[in-house]
Amino acid sequence: MAWWHRVIVVAILLVCSCANVEACEPLVQRIAKRVNIVRVVDVTHLSTSGMNLYIEVDNDTCHRLVVNEAEVDVVSKGEVIATISLRDKVVIRGNRTTTVLVPLRFKARSSFVLVRLLERMLDPNSELMLSYRLRGGTGLFKRTLVAENVAVEELFGSSTMSGEALREVVAIIR
Numbered sequence: 001m002a003w004w005h006r007v008i009v010v011a012i013l014l015v016c017s018c019a020n021v022e023a024c025e026p027l028v029q030r031i032a033k034r035v036n037i038v039r040v041v042d043v044t045h046l047s048t049s050g051m052n053l054y055i056e057v058d059n060d061t062c063h064r065l066v067v068n069e070a071e072v073d074v075v076s077k078g079e080v081i082a083t084i085s086l087r088d089k090v091v092i093r094g095n096r097t098t099t100v101l102v103p104l105r106f107k108a109r110s111s112f113v114l115v116r117l118l119e120r121m122l123d124p125n126s127e128l129m130l131s132y133r134l135r136g137g138t139g140l141f142k143r144t145l146v147a148e149n150v151a152v153e154e155l156f157g158s159s160t161m162s163g164e165a166l167r168e169v170v171a172i173i174r
Contacts (some may be wrong), residue, residue: 031138034060035092040168041099048114050087050105057121058097065092066144074117075129075149082108082117090136122167128152 036057045052054056059065071085087103108114129149137143 007122053083053102057100058096059092062094063138064094073131078162131144
């Protein structure tokens with residue numbers, strides 16, 4: 001069989017496999033549907049400069065996920081009022097429910113802003129918007145996700161986040 005015959009056979013197999021919608025769905029979206037924050041376990045080393053957030057994560061995929069960098073700008077009326085970023089990478093092991101350390105760093109105009117900011121994020125009528133940059137992936141496949149001016153309730157409506165997790169953080173901080 002000539003080399004170009006093999007290319008045609010492979011192309012036909014790929015097209016036929018796309019009859020299954022999930023096979024054509026990008027890997028990032030398939031993984032996102034199967035990774036969920038179960039609950040907030042603990043908050044330690046809470047200060048005006050950051051905290052260690054321990055969350056229980058259910059990773060129902062065989063992939064070991066690594067988030068290398070993440071930064072979230074909290075925007076109110078077009079002005080960045082706080083930035084939350086990772087101090088170190090976060091590793092979520094595959095095929096299990098496990099507690100994961102999320103080391104966060106805060107940058108805000110005032111230390112008094114932080115708790116009030118969390119409370120405002122819980123308000124469904126809040127005008128707060130989030131802009132984020134996230135770099136991570138599985139093994140060899142790394143990807144950067146960027147979004148600008150995402151409403152807080154839109155982010156919490158996704159399968160991987162919940163407003164309940166944020167409520168737990170606020171309750172622990174108080």
